[in-house]
Amino acid sequence: MTANTQARHEALGLTRDQLLEMYYYMLLTRRIDERLWLLQRGGKIPFVISPQGAEAAQVGGAYAFRRNQDWFLPYYRDLGINLVAGVTPREIMLSAFARRSDPSSGGKQMPNHWGNRGANVVSGSSPVTTQLLHAVGIAQASRMRGDDVVVYTCCGEGSANQGDWHEALNWAGLHNLPVIFMVQNNQYAISVPLEKQVAGGSIAARGKGYGMPGVQVDGTDLLAVYEAFKEAHDRAMRGEGPSLIEALCLRITSHSSDDDQRRYRSAEEIEAMKAGDPLTKIKHYLAEHGLLDDAGSAEIDVRVKAEVDDATEWAESQPYADPEFALSQVYGEG
Amino acid sequence: MAVLNFLEAVRETLRAEMRRDKDVWVVGEDVGKKGGVFGATLGLFDEFGDQRVQDSPLTESAIVGVGIGAALYGSKPVCEIQFADFIFPAFNQIISEAAKMRYRSDGDWTVPMVIRAPFGGGVHGGLYHSQSVEQYFTSTAGLKVVVPSTPYDVKGLLAAAIRDPDPVLFFEHKGLYRAIKGEVPEGDYIIPIGKADVKRDGTDITVITYGKAVHFCLEAAEELAKEGHSALVLDLRTLLPLDREAIMTAARKTGKVLIVHEAGKTHGIGAEVAALIAEECLFDLDAPVQRLCGPDIPAMPYAGPMEKFYMLSPEKCLEAMRTLAQF
Numbered sequence: 001m002t003a004n005t006q007a008r009h010e011a012l013g014l015t016r017d018q019l020l021e022m023y024y025y026m027l028l029t030r031r032i033d034e035r036l037w038l039l040q041r042g043g044k045i046p047f048v049i050s051p052q053g054a055e056a057a058q059v060g061g062a063y064a065f066r067r068n069q070d071w072f073l074p075y076y077r078d079l080g081i082n083l084v085a086g087v088t089p090r091e092i093m094l095s096a097f098a099r100r101s102d103p104s105s106g107g108k109q110m111p112n113h114w115g116n117r118g119a120n121v122v123s124g125s126s127p128v129t130t131q132l133l134h135a136v137g138i139a140q141a142s143r144m145r146g147d148d149v150v151v152y153t154c155c156g157e158g159s160a161n162q163g164d165w166h167e168a169l170n171w172a173g174l175h176n177l178p179v180i181f182m183v184q185n186n187q188y189a190i191s192v193p194l195e196k197q198v199a200g201g202s203i204a205a206r207g208k209g210y211g212m213p214g215v216q217v218d219g220t221d222l223l224a225v226y227e228a229f230k231e232a233h234d235r236a237m238r239g240e241g242p243s244l245i246e247a248l249c250l251r252i253t254s255h256s257s258d259d260d261q262r263r264y265r266s267a268e269e270i271e272a273m274k275a276g277d278p279l280t281k282i283k284h285y286l287a288e289h290g291l292l293d294d295a296g297s298a299e300i301d302v303r304v305k306a307e308v309d310d311a312t313e314w315a316e317s318q319p320y321a322d323p324e325f326a327l328s329q330v331y332g333e334g
Numbered sequence: 335m336a337v338l339n340f341l342e343a344v345r346e347t348l349r350a351e352m353r354r355d356k357d358v359w360v361v362g363e364d365v366g367k368k369g370g371v372f373g374a375t376l377g378l379f380d381e382f383g384d385q386r387v388q389d390s391p392l393t394e395s396a397i398v399g400v401g402i403g404a405a406l407y408g409s410k411p412v413c414e415i416q417f418a419d420f421i422f423p424a425f426n427q428i429i430s431e432a433a434k435m436r437y438r439s440d441g442d443w444t445v446p447m448v449i450r451a452p453f454g455g456g457v458h459g460g461l462y463h464s465q466s467v468e469q470y471f472t473s474t475a476g477l478k479v480v481v482p483s484t485p486y487d488v489k490g491l492l493a494a495a496i497r498d499p500d501p502v503l504f505f506e507h508k509g510l511y512r513a514i515k516g517e518v519p520e521g522d523y524i525i526p527i528g529k530a531d532v533k534r535d536g537t538d539i540t541v542i543t544y545g546k547a548v549h550f551c552l553e554a555a556e557e558l559a560k561e562g563h564s565a566l567v568l569d570l571r572t573l574l575p576l577d578r579e580a581i582m583t584a585a586r587k588t589g590k591v592l593i594v595h596e597a598g599k600t601h602g603i604g605a606e607v608a609a610l611i612a613e614e615c616l617f618d619l620d621a622p623v624q625r626l627c628g629p630d631i632p633a634m635p636y637a638g639p640m641e642k643f644y645m646l647s648p649e650k651c652l653e654a655m656r657t658l659a660q661f
């Protein structure tokens with residue numbers, strides 16, 4: 001790198017510290033997920049659904065938002081979004097172990113059905129894309145109150161065929177609402193590949209029909225994703241309305257711990273994903289620009305591992321809710 | 335004290351609640367300048383503007399889903415579904431989201447919203463403008479389901495629904511909109527959700543009903559009185575949660591119970607009410623519990639004679655009530 005050529009992150013206004021923080025979040029996302037698979041294989045937790053291959057899309061995307069001010073309506077793979085929004089590894093593990101103090105639900109919900117009042121992460125469900133309409137409603141209500149809020153919401157490319165997806169984009173487009181719709185296109189919806197799922201092959205192209213820019217971005221390229229989101233977030237803050245961002249991601253793992261992708265993907269295809277691993281790519285970038293040497297990298301590894309260890313041990317030691325907790329919170333007072 | 339028809343009671347309550355609380359807003363198809371296809375929001379657009387009286391695109395799932403989002407943010411949407419028959423595109427949002435939000439988030443996230451919808455037949459609406467859809471919702475804990483029968487009850491219950499911390503489905507029988515007038519006090523009042531109301535006291539038989547059928551049963555009770563039988567008419571008003579105490583008290587009082595509703599019989603509200611009475615009041619009964627309900631067919635046909643065949647009437651109610659009284 002010659003001194004007078006600006007590095008990509010600098011051109012985007014990101015400092016070295018910020019970039020390293022993004023890397024830290026990507027690594028944390030990966031390591032938490034790897035730990036969850038171990039716990040699942042060891043019979044300690046029943047279920048895992050994984051962000052592996054989408055860490056750059058999630059962390060790069062989330063980084064454009066304002067913590068504790070903007071709102072998040074993520075989908076099940078969005079571990080990275082949650083962490084950047086301020087949800088802690090301990091809280092993630094509490095939900096994996098379904099403990100009483102799990103902030104998303106007290107153990108009522110499966111893991112990855114995020115929800116964290118303190119971090120403005122809205123409670124989610126299993127039927128895909130219902131949350132997109134909630135995101136639009138939140139944007140509408142916050143605008144009515146004159147609040148400065150941008151809303152993040154997301155789903156996969158298969159889910160982008162649901163009616164609620166289209167209804168949400170149409171409504172946001174009509175009212176020019178500050179919502180950023182991300183689609184993490186990992187080429188598969190469980191076993192069904194993109195070409196059997198999305199007519200025309202492009203989710204981004206649909207944005208035009210709903211009166212908003214639709215951009216496609218390499219979802220394994222942290223800086224490219226950040227750039228697209230920064231632009232969309234700036235537009236939203238300027239009152240220019242919603243954006244659609246299609247991030248081309250990888251799904252490195254099977255759909256979930258209940259799936260085995262070797263039944264519908266070739267060994268070569270699975271192997272080929274390694275080359276595009278977003279973590280490998282960002283590590284390469286950091287090394288190439290002299291931003292992180294081996295010692296620095298090892299330090300982050302140690303820190304992340306310690307956090308994951310702490311979260312796991314602590315969460316596992318926490319109690320379940322009493323069985324009768326099942327009867328709580330059906331109706332409020334009043 | 336003003337005399338209002340059922341529809342005016344809906345409108346004036348919406349107006350009063352919107353004046354009272356600036357977080358209350360209405361959203362639905364044609365609710366703006368047109369004031370709704372039945373006129374329930376007529377004039378509100380002029381007073382409150384296009385944000386608080388918002389014409390939605392033609393998308394029921396979004397009307398409810400966006401309403402849920404707004405409620406999560408702390409505002410209080412009153413969503414209008416143009417006809418209850420068209421609520422099904424929003425079914426997932428109601429069942430999977432609105433009903434479960436408080437429960438699944440341990441109370442961190444709640445949905446204080448109202449979904450209003452005109453329902454019911456006898457208006458030449460055919461299969462898709464006549465249905466009674468309440469039974470699809472009454473088995474879902476987390477929802478409240480309200481069906482008023484008089485202008486007085488509309489005001490007290492709609493105000494209660496709007497101020498309620500949970501999602502309330504508010505079903506208005508469209509056959510009552512202009513047909514029923516009544517006195518409505520001008521001041522603020524609430525009728526608690528979950529409380530039934532004895533619309534007519536009596537000693538020989540108990541009729542448990544709701545919606546438009548309340549009026550049929552009251553008319554029939556007048557006739558029955560002339561024949562020497564006294565009927566108690568209990569208006570459920572809220573279908574979820576059911577007023578168990580009022581049902582048991584009314585059943586025990588006469589020992590003879592007839593349940594009447596326009597919605598189909600099988601797996602209907604009547605089945606639940608009858609089961610409750612069987613569980614709690616069996617030895618107070620002097621006759622088997624009876625049900626007079628819509629037939630178990632997919633929906634109400636259009637042609638006059640078939641529609642009439644489907645619909646309840648004072649005559650049908652009288653016949654069922656007389657048979658029970660004579661048991």
Ligand SMILES: Cc1ncc(C[n+]2csc(CCOP(=O)(O)OP(=O)(O)O)c2C)c(N)n1
Pocket residue numbers: 077126127128155156157158159160184186188189190251255
């Ligand atoms: C309405 C609904 N139908 C089916 C499912 C079951 N399901 C869960 S995830 C999934 C595939 C989703 O694929 P995609 O949207 O591409 O997201 P990805 O998992 O690939 O990230 C399916 C079919 C569901 N959760 N919701």
Ligand SMILES: [Mg+2]
Pocket residue numbers: 156157158184185186187188189190
């Ligand atoms: Mg996918």
